[in-house]
Amino acid sequence: MFLVDLLFPNRCLQCNRIIHHDEVVCELCFNQIHFTHHHFLESNLLLEKCRLLFPLENALALMHFEDESVGQKIIHQLKYGSRKKIGAILANWTAEKLDFNSLGVDLLVTVPLHPKKQKERGYNQLHLFADHLSKQLKIPCDHTLIKRNFYKKAQAKKNREQRIFNENLFSITKQISNQHVLLVDDVFTTGNTMSAVAWQILKEGNNKVSVLVMAMD
Template identity: 85%
Template sequence: MFLVDLLFPNRCLECNRIIHHNEVVCELCFDQIHFTHHHHSESNLLLEKCRLLFPIESAFALMQFEEESTSQKIIHQLKYGSREKIGKIIANWTLEKVDFNSMKIDLLATVPLHPKKEKERGYNQLHLFADSLSKELKISCDHTLIKRNFYKKAQAKKRREQRTFNENLFSINKKISNQHILLIDDVFTTGNTMSAVAWQILKEGNNKVSVLVMAMD
């Protein structure tokens, strides 16, 4: 490991300083990340947005996903840079900033990639993140509860067609009821994806849904 670090040193994604191989940004650049602090603030824009789309218990976004920001660079490296281990780093940040005990979660569930896309990428960017949380919180995580039914987004021209597509984008692989599910995704943008997943879970039984994302746009 020492020789690898010497020949191919890990560098901060923001300023290019050499950093420890288990880090993604240096301490100075870490301080520039725009964390939301939703659990310590009366204002929670993610919760407000979700409430417009589906019944929700609680919601938390770790970071703001701003154009050319450090958080954007981190998540892009996680998703497209073959740096799956960044998921564990983000999980550690999340554990420091979210009071999961107050949420009373029964199960963690990740929003899935289509199998074809996951094969192309080589991994699902959410799995190590969610598994790290699961291990520390001692809450089970299910990566197979939700199934993505389509590989590409529908090219719907009408609102009705788009709505029908969203309703059928995901399905639930097993019977589940009386559970408080924490849905995990990387970035919350319009909320269409999260809403489609949430409604499938809510329709299955007397379930409750909360949301955790790495960042919100």
């Protein structure tokens, strides 16, 4: 490992400084990350946005997702740059910076990729994140509860067509009841995807939903 570090040193994603092989950014650039600090707030913007779309208990985001920001670069490297270890790093930051003790969550559930998309990418970035977080929090994780039914996003222009598509975008694969589910995704933008998944869980027997994302736009 020492020889590999000498020949191919790990470098900060932001400033290109040489850093430890288990890190993703240097200390200076880490301080530039815009963390949300949602655990200090009774309410937050993500929670307010989600409640316009579906009923939920709580919503937490680790970072803000801003153009050309350090946080955006980190997530893009996880999703598209094959930097798989970033999933564990983000999970560590999440466990350290967000308080899950009061949520009373029973199960972590990831928003699924279509199998074809996962095959193209070679991995599911949410699995890397959620599996590590599951071990940290000692909460079970289920990657198969929700199935994505379509490979491509809807191209419909009419609102009604878009709504019908969203309602059928996901399906639930097994019965679930009396569970508080923490839905996990990478970036929250419009909330349409998260809402489509949440309603699949909520329409089952007496379930509750909370939301966790790596970053919110």
